[in-house]
Every structure is written in structure tokens, then in C-alpha cells.
Amino acid sequence: MKGIAINGHKLHEVQMLLAPYQQGFVSYLRYPKHRIQFEQSVTGIVLRVPPLLAVELYRSRILPQDANKSFSVAISGERKGRFRIADFRYPTSGHNDAVTLTLIPDGAQSPSSVASDESSSSAPSGSAEQI
Numbered sequence: 001m002k003g004i005a006i007n008g009h010k011l012h013e014v015q016m017l018l019a020p021y022q023q024g025f026v027s028y029l030r031y032p033k034h035r036i037q038f039e040q041s042v043t044g045i046v047l048r049v050p051p052l053l054a055v056e057l058y059r060s061r062i063l064p065q066d067a068n069k070s071f072s073v074a075i076s077g078e079r080k081g082r083f084r085i086a087d088f089r090y091p092t093s094g095h096n097d098a099v100t101l102t103l104i105p106d107g108a109q110s111p112s113s114v115a116s117d118e119s120s121s122s123a124p125s126g127s128a129e130q131i
Contacts (some may be wrong), residue, residue, distance in 0.1 A: 001033045005074040011036045016056045048098035070106035082106040
């Protein structure tokens with residue numbers, strides 16, 4: 001199974017500190033490779049990660065908060081270049097809890113609108129607006 005690394009950090013090795021279940025113990029959460037999915041195409045990479053991992057990638061600054069900043073991506077140790085985040089989508093149902101990030105090569109133009117396979121009107125709560 002292929003793995004993906006961002007800014008030199010293998011996503012399946014990112015450790016998230018958990019609340020201790022007993023004094024004197026330290027616990028971490030890591031997600032196995034099969035929970036981190038990605039598809040590469042000529043236009044970029046679609047990355048799907050568990051929500052807690054998405055939060056940690058930003059909290060630990062593996063992913064930049066500035067949408068204009070690029071970062072390096074490697075797949076199975078092979079450098080793929082520098083990318084930027086073009087789109088960030090929360091999951092729409094409990095059956096699919098993955099956050100979807102669309103990465104585009106640095107210098108590429110962001111799409112003016114991103115079509116979603118899932119209808120935003122079927123979301124259990126929240127609001128949807130046409131862009």
C-alpha cells in the first residue's frame with residue numbers, strides 16, 4: 001500500500017497526543033495507511049483523511065494555513081513536487097467521515113468552482129449556498 005508524505009512527514013506516522021487515561025501515561029493516536037486515501041491525476045491530488053488527522057496537520061503546521069503557501073508532497077518516497085490546497089471539504093454523512101483536500105501543483109490556477117460528487121443539500125445539518 002502506497003503512503004503519502006507532506007513536508008517530509010509521512011501521514012501514517014503523524015502522532016496525535018491523547019488525553020491520558022491514567023496519571024503518568026502518555027498516549028498517542030496514529031492512523032494506519034488504509035485510513036489515508038489519495039488519488040493522483042494530472043490536475044493534482046485528492047487526499048481523504050480522518051478529521052482528527054486534518055486538524056493535526058494544520059495544528060502542527062505540516063500544512064500551511066495560508067492558502068497561497070506551497071508544500072512538498074511525496075508518494076511512496078517519490079517526490080511529486082510542490083502543491084497548494086485548492087479546496088477543503090468536510091464530510092457530509094456519518095458513513096464517510098473523511099475530510100477531502102484537493103491539492104493542486106504550485107503555480108496552477110485554482111478552479112473557479114469545485115464540483116462535488118455529493119449534493120450539499122443532503123447534508124444532515126448546516127446550510128448550503130450556491131457559489
